[in-house]
Amino acid sequence: xxxxxxxxxxxxxxxxxxxxxxxxxxxxxxxxxxxxxxxxxxxxxxxxxxxxxxxxxxxxxxxxxxxxxxxxxxxxxxxxxxxxxxxxxxxxxxxxxxxxxxxxxxxxxxxxxxxxxxxxxxxxxxxxxxxxxxxxxxxxxxxxxxxxxxxxxxxxxxxxxxxxxxxxxxxxxxxxxxxxxxxxxxxxxxxxxxxxxxxxxxxxxxxxxxxxxxxxxxxxxxxxxxxxxxxxxxxxxxxxxxxxxxxxxxxxxxxxxxxxxxxxxxxxxxxxxxxxxxxxxxxxxxxxxxxxxxxxxxxxxxxxxxxxxxxxxxxxxxxxxxxxxxxxxxxxxxxxx
Numbered sequence: 001x002x003x004x005x006x007x008x009x010x011x012x013x014x015x016x017x018x019x020x021x022x023x024x025x026x027x028x029x030x031x032x033x034x035x036x037x038x039x040x041x042x043x044x045x046x047x048x049x050x051x052x053x054x055x056x057x058x059x060x061x062x063x064x065x066x067x068x069x070x071x072x073x074x075x076x077x078x079x080x081x082x083x084x085x086x087x088x089x090x091x092x093x094x095x096x097x098x099x100x101x102x103x104x105x106x107x108x109x110x111x112x113x114x115x116x117x118x119x120x121x122x123x124x125x126x127x128x129x130x131x132x133x134x135x136x137x138x139x140x141x142x143x144x145x146x147x148x149x150x151x152x153x154x155x156x157x158x159x160x161x162x163x164x165x166x167x168x169x170x171x172x173x174x175x176x177x178x179x180x181x182x183x184x185x186x187x188x189x190x191x192x193x194x195x196x197x198x199x200x201x202x203x204x205x206x207x208x209x210x211x212x213x214x215x216x217x218x219x220x221x222x223x224x225x226x227x228x229x230x231x232x233x234x235x236x237x238x239x240x241x242x243x244x245x246x247x248x249x250x251x252x253x254x255x256x257x258x259x260x261x262x263x264x265x266x267x268x269x270x271x272x273x274x275x276x277x278x279x280x281x282x283x284x285x286x287x288x289x290x291x292x293x294x295x296x297x298x299x300x301x302x303x304x305x306x307x308x309x310x311x312x313x314x315x316x317x318x319x320x321x322x323x324x325x326x327x328x329x330x331x332x333x334x335x336x337x
Contacts, residue, residue, distance in 0.1 A: 002320055002323045002324045002327060003323075003327035003328055003331070005324075006060075006063075006064060006067070006320075006321065006324045007060060010063045010064070010073060011056055011060060013074070013077060014056055014059045014060065014063065014077065014080050014081065014084070015056070017077040017078065017080065017081040017132075018041065018059075018081045018084060018085070019043070020081075021081050021082075021085060021128050021129075022037050022038060022041060022085075022128060024128055024131065025037065025124055025128065030124075032113075033120070033124060036109055036113060036117065036121045037121060037125060037128075039109065040088060040091070040092060040109050040121070040125075041053065041088060042054065054104070056084060057328070057332070058080075058083045058084055058087055058195045059080035059081060059083055059195075060328070061192070061195040061196055061199065061328065062076050062079050062080040062083060062196075062199040063076050063077070063080050063199065064199065064321055064324055064325050064328065065195070065196045065197075065198075065200055065203075065213055065325070066199040066200070066202045067318060067320075067321035068199070068315065068317035068318050068321035068322050068324075068325055069200045069203035069205045069213065069315065069318070070205075070318055071199075071202055071203025071204060071205075072203075074139070075136075075140050075202055075203075076136075076139075076140075076198070076199055076202035078132050078133060078134075078135035078136045079133060079136060079148055079198040079199070080198075081129075082129045082133040082148075082152060082198075083129075083152070083191065083194060083195050085126075085128050085132060086126065086129045086152065086155070086156060086191065087191060088125055089122045089123075089126040090122075090159060090163070091103065092108075092109050092110075092118055092121055092125060093119070094163070095110060095111075095118075096108075096110045096115055096118055096119065096122075097163070109121055109122075129152070130149065130153070133145065133148050133149050133152050134149060136202065139202075140202055140204070144201055144204070147201060148198055148201055148202070151194060151201070152194060152198070155190050155191055155193075155194040158185070158186045158190035159186055159191055160186075161182075161186045162182070162183050162184065162186020162187035162188075162190065163186065165179070165183040166183050166253075169183065170253075172253075173251075173271075173272070174261055175253055175258065176262075177258045177259060177261075177262045179258075180253065180258050183253075184221075184222065184225045185222070187225075188221045188222070189217070189219075189220075189221030189222050189225070190218075190221070192217040192218065192220055192221035192224070193215075193217035193221060194217070195217055196213040196216050197210050197211075197213050197214040197217065200212075200213040200214075200315075209315055212312075212314045213311075213315055215308075215311035215314075216308050216311040216312045216315070216325075217308075219304045219307040219308035219311060220304070220305075220329055220332070220333075222300075223300075223301045223302075223303075223304035223305040223307075223308060223333055224332050224333060225255075226297055226300045226301040226304065227297075227298075227301040229247070229254035229256055229297060230255075230256060230294060230297045230298060230301065232246065232247035232252065232254055233246055233247050233248055233254070233256055233288065233294075234285060234289070234294055246276075246281055246285070248276045248284055248285060248288075249275070249276055249277075249278065249281070251275065255296075256293035256296065256297045257271075257293070259292075259293045259296050259297065260288045260291055260293045263291055263292075265291050266287050266291070267284070267287045267288045267291055267293070270284055301333065305329070305333050308329060309326065309329065312325060312329075
């Protein structure tokens with residue numbers, strides 16, 4: 001129940017900080033830009049707001065890590081808001097790049113307005129994230145704010161680099177298994193690592209402690225992505241909440257698929273014949289599992305989970321907040337397959 005306690009304590013303050021950051025755009029005569037941003041953030045009264053907000057896991061990780069590192073979580077609120085704004089900037093642009101008309105059951109920003117306005121809204125969200133980071137100068141110190149700004153800028157570069165690889169891989173029928181890791185380190189692990197390190201930075205932790213928190217987030221992000229890839233083929237959508245469209249049909253460059261291709265076996269032979277149909281899914285998924293791809297992916301997820309928890313233990317976290325972080329990690333990583 002420790003995580004529930006901290007969530008109930010911190011999430012309302014995080015939401016307030018996010019609203020304050022997004023309201024900044026109202027200082028300018030910007031038409032309906034503010035309306036677009038609050039729609040994407042899940043604050044508009046359209047009947048789907050609560051479902052469309054997301055779980056705010058990333059900013060919660062920031063404030064939990066600040067507490068675990070011995071700091072006052074209130075001082076980290078600008079950093080918490082900034083990472084959530086970066087995440088949402090990436091979602092607005094991802095929906096355009098993926099041609100996705102829906103997100104969490106309602107129209108995406110580009111579908112509701114148009115692509116040029118949605119690109120601009122994502123740019124605004126990106127800018128608000130960095131302006132918000134600088135507010136750490138008031139809650140912590142100018143030095144911490146400058147370090148946080150640099151960390152967030154570097155993270156965004158890593159994030160967009162990972163997205164570039166992901167888009168580039170779409171036009172390739174096959175890529176090497178090793179090519180998977182630079183992509184997911186950018187797309188998934190970089191921002192999670194930034195959350196945990198920013199939390200430690202806001203607490204005034206030294207470089208060694210910051211590195212340990214960074215390692216915790218980085219390994220957690222990789223474990224999460226590996227498990228997500230496993231669920232993308234063998235997950236029960238009724239339990240996981242994931243789409244019923246299999247990664248096999250979408251021909252995604254996920255970890256089990258790339259592992260299966262590297263074996264040059266029956267799965268690889270079938271893959272090279274062209275798209276997998278809905279009626280073939282059970283057979284193709286079974287072939288991939290029989291060749292060891294599911295076990296391989298689960299082992300990777302387990303290995304990075306172990307590394308994440310070891311890195312967290314190395315920080316010697318404040319006991320209650322450390323327990324909450326472990327609970328959060330378990331919630332993310334022990335979804336039903």
